[in-house]
Amino acid sequence: MEAGTQAAPGGGRSLDRSPLARLPDRVVRIGLTAISAAILLLLAYFFVKLALEARPVFEKFGVLNFVFENNWDVSKGIYGALPLLVGTLITSALALTIGVPVAVAVALFLTELCPRRARGSLTVLVDMLAAVPSVVYGLWAFYFLIPKLKPVEQWFADTFHFVPFVATENVAGPNYFIAGLILAIMILPIVSAISREVLSTVPADQKEASLALGATRWEMIRTSMLPYARRGIVGGSMLGLGRAIGETIAVTIVIGDNPILGHSIFDQGYTLAAVIANEFSEAASDPLHKAALIGAGLVLFVLTLLVNSVARLLVIRSERQGSKPIAMGV
Amino acid sequence: MESASLAQRAVLPPVSPRRRRTDRMVRALLWLATGVAIVPLVLVIFYILSKGIGALSVEFFTTDPTGDFLGAKGGVKSAILGTIEIVGFAALLAVPLGVGVALYLTEYGRKGRLAQAVRFFVDVMTGVPSIVFGLFIYLTLVLAGTGGSSFAGWKGSAALALLMLPVVTRSAEVVLNLVPDSLREAALALGAPRWKVIVRVVLPSAASGIVTGSLLAVARAAGETAPLLFTATIVKATTFDLNQPMNSLPAQIFQDLKQPNDELVQRAWGAAVTLVAMILIVTLIAKLIQRRSRAMGVR
Numbered sequence: 036m037e038a039g040t041q042a043a044p045g046g047g048r049s050l051d052r053s054p055l056a057r058l059p060d061r062v063v064r065i066g067l068t069a070i071s072a073a074i075l076l077l078l079a080y081f082f083v084k085l086a087l088e089a090r091p092v093f094e095k096f097g098v099l100n101f102v103f104e105n106n107w108d109v110s111k112g113i114y115g116a117l118p119l120l121v122g123t124l125i126t127s128a129l130a131l132t133i134g135v136p137v138a139v140a141v142a143l144f145l146t147e148l149c150p151r152r153a154r155g156s157l158t159v160l161v162d163m164l165a166a167v168p169s170v171v172y173g174l175w176a177f178y179f180l181i182p183k184l185k186p187v188e189q190w191f192a193d194t195f196h197f198v199p200f201v202a203t204e205n206v207a208g209p210n211y212f213i214a215g216l217i218l219a220i221m222i223l224p225i226v227s228a229i230s231r232e233v234l235s236t237v238p239a240d241q242k243e244a245s246l247a248l249g250a251t252r253w254e255m256i257r258t259s260m261l262p263y264a265r266r267g268i269v270g271g272s273m274l275g276l277g278r279a280i281g282e283t284i285a286v287t288i289v290i291g292d293n294p295i296l297g298h299s300i301f302d303q304g305y306t307l308a309a310v311i312a313n314e315f316s317e318a319a320s321d322p323l324h325k326a327a328l329i330g331a332g333l334v335l336f337v338l339t340l341l342v343n344s345v346a347r348l349l350v351i352r353s354e355r356q357g358s359k360p361i362a363m364g365v
Numbered sequence: 366m367e368s369a370s371l372a373q374r375a376v377l378p379p380v381s382p383r384r385r386r387t388d389r390m391v392r393a394l395l396w397l398a399t400g401v402a403i404v405p406l407v408l409v410i411f412y413i414l415s416k417g418i419g420a421l422s423v424e425f426f427t428t429d430p431t432g433d434f435l436g437a438k439g440g441v442k443s444a445i446l447g448t449i450e451i452v453g454f455a456a457l458l459a460v461p462l463g464v465g466v467a468l469y470l471t472e473y474g475r476k477g478r479l480a481q482a483v484r485f486f487v488d489v490m491t492g493v494p495s496i497v498f499g500l501f502i503y504l505t506l507v508l509a510g511t512g513g514s515s516f517a518g519w520k521g522s523a524a525l526a527l528l529m530l531p532v533v534t535r536s537a538e539v540v541l542n543l544v545p546d547s548l549r550e551a552a553l554a555l556g557a558p559r560w561k562v563i564v565r566v567v568l569p570s571a572a573s574g575i576v577t578g579s580l581l582a583v584a585r586a587a588g589e590t591a592p593l594l595f596t597a598t599i600v601k602a603t604t605f606d607l608n609q610p611m612n613s614l615p616a617q618i619f620q621d622l623k624q625p626n627d628e629l630v631q632r633a634w635g636a637a638v639t640l641v642a643m644i645l646i647v648t649l650i651a652k653l654i655q656r657r658s659r660a661m662g663v664r
Contacts, residue, residue, distance in 0.1 A: 052558070063560040067469035071483045074466060074530075078486050081501050088504050140398030148395055157399065159652075164406050166648050168588025170615045171637045174622055175409045178416075178630075220405045227402070251380060251388035274492075281494025283591035284619060308496050308591070315595050332500045336493060343492030347485075 082336070089330035091323055101330055107294035107305075109314065114327035116334060118296045122211065122304040123335070126286060127279040129215025129300065134222045135272045141223070142230035143256060158231075165224035173288030176217045181208045181289065188212060192301050203299035209291035212300045217285050222275035229274065233267030233353055234260060267353035273346030277339045283308040307335045413637045420635025430601045430617065430632075438628045441636045443603040444617040448643070450605070451518050451597060451613055452587045455525035460579045462526075463533025470534075471541040472563055484538075490531040498527045499592030507596060518604070518611030521597030525589060529582040536578025540571040573658035580651035584644045590615035614640040 092101055092114055104115020141161055145154060188206045196202035237260050245259040246252075261268075291303025292313060311328050318324035380388075424440050431439035466483065474480025502524040507515055514520075544567050552562040568575075590613075599616045600609075614636050621633035 057558070060558045060560050063563065064473055067465050067473060068479070070462060070465045071469040071474065072479065074483060074490075075486055078490065084501060084504055085497075137398045137402050140395050141402045144395040144399045148392060149399075157403075160403055160406060161399075163645075163648075164402070166584060166588075166641075166644055167406070167409055168590070168615055168640055168644065170588070170590045170618045170622075171409065171413065171641060174618060174633060174637055175412055177622065179408070179412050223402055249378070249380070251384055253388040253391040254384070256391075277492045281492070281496070283494065283496040284615070288619075288622065308494060311496055311500065312591055312594060329500060329504070332497050336497050339492045339494055340489060343489060346492075347488050 085329055085333045085336065089326050089333050092326040092330045095323065101327075102334060105296060107310075109294075109317075109324060112323060114323070114330070116307065116327075116331055118294050119305050119307045119310050119331060120334065121296055122290065123280055123306040123308070123338070125211050125300065125304070126214040126218055126290070126306055127276055129212060130218030130222055130279040131272060131276055132219075133216060134219035134275060135226055137219070138223045138226035138272075138275070139230050139268055141227045142234055143260075145227075145231055146234045147252065147256060147260075161227055162224055164220060169221065169282060169285040170288075172217050172221060173285040176213060176285065176289045177209075180216070181213055184213065184216075188301050192299065200298070200300055203301045206301040207291055207303045209289045209303060210301045211290070211297060211304050213289045214286045214304075214306070215300070217289060218279040218282055221282060221285065222278050225278060226268075226271045226275040229271030229350065230264070230268045233264040233271065233350075236267075236353075237263045264353070266349050270346045270349030270351075270353060273342055273349065277343045277346060280342065281308060281335060281339050283312050287312045307331045307338075311335075410641075413634060413641065416631075417634035417636075417638035420631045421638065425632075425635055429603055430612075432601050434626070438626075438632060439601075441614065441617055441632065441639065443601060443612040444614045444636060445639060446603055446605075447518065447597070447612040448587060448614045448640070450607065451521045451593070451611060452525060452583055454519060454522035454607060455529060455586055456579065456583050458522060458526040459529035459533055459582065463530045463579075463582075464537050464575055466530075466534045467537035467541055468563060468567075470538050472559070472567065487531045487534050490527070491535070494591075495524075495528050495589050496591035498524050499595055502527070502592070503595045512608055514608045514610075516596065516598040516610040517608050518597050519607040521593045521611060521613070522607070524592035524596045525586040528589065528592065529579075529586050532582040532585065533579050536581070537571070537575045540574025540578070541567065543574070544570045573654050577651045577655045577658075580647050580654070584647040584651070587644050587647070588615060588640065590619050594619070614643075 096104065096114060101114060101116055102120065103117050104113075105117040106113050106115040107118055108114075145158055145161075149157060185206060185208060188210075192201055192203050192206055241259045241263065242255055245255045250258065286306050287309040290306055290309050292305060292309070293303035294305045294310065297304045311331055314324070314328060318328050422440075426440055426445065427442055428440040429443045430441065431437060433439075466487065470480050470484060474483065502520050505511075506520045506523060507517075512519070548566055548570060549562055552566045553559070557565070593613050593616050597611045597613060597616070599620050600612050602612075604611060618633045618636045618640070621629040621636070624630060
């Protein structure tokens with residue numbers, strides 16, 4: 036009863052801590068869990084807040100009419116976001132068409148052909164494309180790309196006038212194509228980085244097997260690397276697409292600010308993100324206009340949400356196929 | 366010698382000229398594409414340097430924009446300081462939160478349902494356009510006049526923090542996962558409580574990776590314009606009060622860019638050189654830390 040039986044301080048339960056000593060542990064665990072849960076709540080609030088603030092415009096025009104009506108006329112108070120939505124889609128599609136082949140080619144070059152000594156520095160150079168801020172790309176495009184490319188675009192528009200959406204009498208300085216080109220440059224580093232990661236997960240025996248069967252380097256790439264990495268590359272491109280859809284400032288500078296649907300990729304246009312950036316200060320006093328811009332933001336949000344979810348799914352699946360985790364979106 | 370090549374020929378017929386041509390062409394194309402990818406970078410750097418170096422002077426860094434259309438235009442002091450303040454405060458908000466979420470994911474949540482949901486929505490946040498974050502902060506903090514101000518530097522920081530948070534979290538999660546479980550188990554076996562294991566073992570082992578990820582997030586946030594336009598806005602004077610509207614380099618460039626005045630456009634080029642240099646320095650520091658810790662064997 037004295038020392039031995041009374042819950043032996045030096046006996047088997049010496050590892051037990053008093054409730055007080057256990058407190059910090061509990062605080063840390065609950066605190067971290069709370070922060071994480073708060074992120075979910077914040078995003079939910081985020082969505083609800085945008086939807087609530089955009090309600091006036093949805094009530095006036097109806098959700099579908101707001102999104103698909105081809106008429107954005109601020110002076111008359113009519114808001115149909117189709118020209119903006121289509122502008123966003125055109126510029127992003129152009130960005131993918133130009134950017135993805137180059138990005139995949141760069142990734143293939145860096146993983147397969149590049150001399151080992153040059154690989155590191157070339158990789159850094161391509162990654163540095165992502166370090167240039169978008170406003171600087173816009174500045175450069177406005178003063179360099181637009182004047183330099185205008186004659187080339189005019190020649191292209193005249194020569195290939197039979198191709199749909201190309202012909203135009205007078206190529207505008209700022210236009211869909213320039214915006215698409217700038218976006219292509221901006222998504223190139225992401226798409227290329229993810230493609231590189233995915234391509235590096237192709238098992239070496241698979242590559243060596245096809246070389247041993249007598250395939251040339253290109254045949255090896257085509258038959259044993261690209262099919263293996265396809266899903267990851269598509270996923271990476273979708274992430275690039277998400278970036279292109281949401282990119283604002285560079286596009287705002289070179290799109291031409293014209294809320295009327297252009298007939299050619301060399302016409303001036305507008306995008307969802309650009310309209311928000313440009314019209315926001317004037318809309319502060321007009322509740323309907325403001326609601327319309329927030330509605331545009333909501334459409335943008337939903338669009339990127341869809342694209343990104345599909346992208347993540349594809350990249351994650353291709354990651355499971357390989358064994359290495361793939362760093363995304365950094 | 367002879368017999369070896371004969372044997373080889375028996376197994377593998379020579380590659381036909383057509384296949385060889387295709388192979389060569391594709392290789393050339395891959396070379397070309399890489400060249401094409403580098404061209405814009407070289408052009409951008411060359412062009413902003415050639416246009417912007419001339420704008421740099423002592424006054425450029427030490428005076429605020431004046432706003433006079435006729436007289437001296439002034440420099441970008443307020444924009445440089447504003448960028449540092451806004452991004453610094455954003456990092457102060459985003460890094461602890463982001464690392465906290467990452468710790469929850471690796472140390473507590475792991476594969477649980479809440480952890481999976483958090484992971485998914487953090488990824489969703491990565492994809493949200495920065496301008497939409499700006500809109501959100503405008504609606505919740507600016508219009509509501511939180512803190513007794515409408516537009517304010519700290520609200521710009523809040524918008525940037527939303528942008529940085531997922532980047533910090535995901536990169537921190539990756540490095541925290543690389544900390545070997547044996548280290549954790551050893552500490553636990555010695556009787557250390559969980560929180561002490563985190564603070565004394567897990568975080569120090571992952572520190573350099575976390576710093577790298579955070580610096581890259583800072584570099585990305587520093588170049589953002591869109592969310593600042595309607596949270597911190599564009600002003601002229603330097604201020605150290607985060608509750609005041611605050612200037613920033615990207616916003617200043619955006620404002621000067623299309624002005625019908627050569628001196629203002631010149632200032633935009635100078636500001637662009639400054640901004641790119643700042644971002645490159647941060648990126649380089651991040652890469653150096655990463656390389657050094659890799660050389661030490663931990664990532």
